[in-house]
Amino acid sequence: MNVSDSEVVARLLSDSGYRQCERLEDARIIFVNTCSVRENAEKRVMGRLDLFARMKKKDPGLKVGVLGCMATRLKEKLLAHPAVDWVVGPDSYRNLPGMLGSAVAAPLEVNLSLTETYADIKPFRGEHHGISAFVTIMRGCNNMCAYCIVPYVRGRERSRDPFSIEEEVKDLFAEGFREVTLLGQNVNSYCWKPDNHTNQGAFASDRGDRPDSLTPEDGQAPVTFAQLLERVAAISPLLRVRYTTSHPKDMQDDVLYAMAAHPNICKHIHLPVQSGSNNMLKKMNRGYTREEYLDRIAAIRRILPGCTISSDMISGFCSETEEDHAQTLSLMEEVRFDQAFMFHYSQRPNTLAARHYPDDVSEDVKIRRLNEIIALQNRLSLESNRADVGKVFEVLVEGVSKRSEEFFFGRTGTNKVCVFPKMDSRVGDYVKVHVNSCTAATLKGEIVTETL
Ligand code: SF4
CATH class of the missing domain: 3.40.50.12160 (Methylthiotransferase, N-terminal domain)
Incomplete structure (x- = not known):
């Protein structure tokens, strides 16, 4: 962001x-x-x-x-x-x-706004930009996760008008970008309603440059995240579309069906769970239970077979017991996350947790539990990557590998980093890579046939 x-x-x-x-x-x-x-x-x-x-x-x-x-x-x-x-x-x-x-x-x-989305500002990405761009689709957050400072420092949730998002993405594609990541604190609650948006640069009903794909009738209806995703994906099959971050309590099947319908929407979902314990989830004010989270995972597996799933985990939240921690480990085993971002809890001033709950898990225990989470995730990531050895993936070439000038790196649609000899490929190409080996962090392979 x-x-x-x-x-x-x-x-x-x-x-x-x-x-x-x-x-x-x-x-x-x-x-x-x-x-x-x-x-x-x-x-x-x-x-x-x-x-x-x-x-x-x-x-x-x-x-x-x-x-x-x-x-x-x-x-x-x-x-x-x-x-x-x-x-x-x-x-x-x-x-x-x-x-x-x-x-x-x-x-x-430092005043926070109820309407500002910078919809009319075309971000300056520099002259030497790569092929991937972030596109902000909303700002702020209406959730009140107990540990999180975002709602206090970035304000209430606002959705940016879809017309300006489409225009920005079209421009990016014309400039050579081949991947966009739609950004928001909770993209699943994206909902743009024409009648309650008065912010600077937002859609005006008499705007002359409305994209052909949107009819005047569309302009009167709310636009959901699933609809926005489809509209952005329709800009070009050569443009990869990613998004982050999803919230488990708001992720509906319509988004999963939109992903299934468009090959260029990458099959990877970041779905932060934070804890596997219902006690902790309640205290964190996350708005879902372990069972509801697992229901969302089941929906992803059913509608999007092969889709990878990453998550966030926090160790040592207020009053977390060994049993709560064991629940996190068991949930990780059950879901088999492909990747994860893992942290130990650090209290942020004025948050709900700082005001109501003692930060009573010792630093040593927080770190020991975090290390257990990291060790487990390393094994799960390695197993996930090992399952890809022998397969062929379409990879978007993103740049030269840090390890060697002779190699490129890129990512699969499932968001795995892949390193391979350059051969005749160029940055921005889609290539097919046969995976020969892996570590927990990286797939290694070679180009078998150039595509697209
Ligand atoms: S953790 Fe995410 S969803 Fe929760 S308050 Fe913070 S930004 Fe919002």
Whole structure:
């Protein structure tokens, strides 16, 4: 999400005459786009600000702005840091050019909006972009997961108008992009209603450039995520479509059927479970039980055979017992996740959990449980990858492998990284790769026939 937001900021500033530079030393203004989701990310930002403060001592003309979630969370505290000239929250980026150009503008803009989606801003992805792009389809979140700071720092959920999303994706395809990832905190609750959107740049009923695929009647009906997904997939069969993040309580079968109907919608779903224990899920305020989560997994297996599933897990949430932890491990075994992002719980200020539940699992126990989760997932990932050895996958070539200039890397539709000798292929090609071997993280193979 922050990459996507930085691209919006880059567009707003480049349209106002500012130019992005490659090297930190050449910058006259530095922006740090921040994330508050985990404590470590915030610590890293504070370390960077200390560095910029030292740079400013030698170069007093240098200016520094803090953007993103930390701006909303810390406000004046950040402004008090010796490095910081501006603090601008995620819904105030339109004010940036005015703030930079004015000596009298307030240095702090952190109000959250009920309507801002930056729908009319074409993100600036740089001249040397790759072939994959993030496209934000909604902002904010209406859920209140007990551990999560996002609703407090990014505000209420808003869906971006589908017309601007389609236009952006069409432009991306015309510019050579071959993969888009539709982004939102909870894409399954995407719902655009024409009559209650008044935000800047959103759809206007008299807009002249409405895409042919949308009739005036469509313009009056709400657009769901499944419909949006299909519309984006219909732009070109050569464009891969991914999305993240899904919420188990909101994922309906219509999305799965949309995925099944379009070969270019990648067969991978990130479905964060967080815990396998009903006690913990209730305390986390996730809105589903273990049984309901497993029902969604069964639906994915039924409607999308072969679809890979990844997840997020948190160890050591408030009052988590050994039995709760064992439930997480058993759920992982039952689902057999292909990949996972795993963390130990770190309390975030002002969240529901911080206000109501003691952070009473010791650091040692949190880390030991996390290590058990990681060890299990490593085995599951390896087993998942081993099951792919001997198969042929269509892979979109994304770039040169870090290990060797002679190899490319790309991903399968199931979101597995695949490394293979370049042969005559080029970045942006679709190639068929026969998988010969693997690690827990990577498939290795060779091109058998170029396709498409
Ligand atoms: S769904 Fe829950 S975890 Fe995800 S952003 Fe919203 S509040 Fe946070």
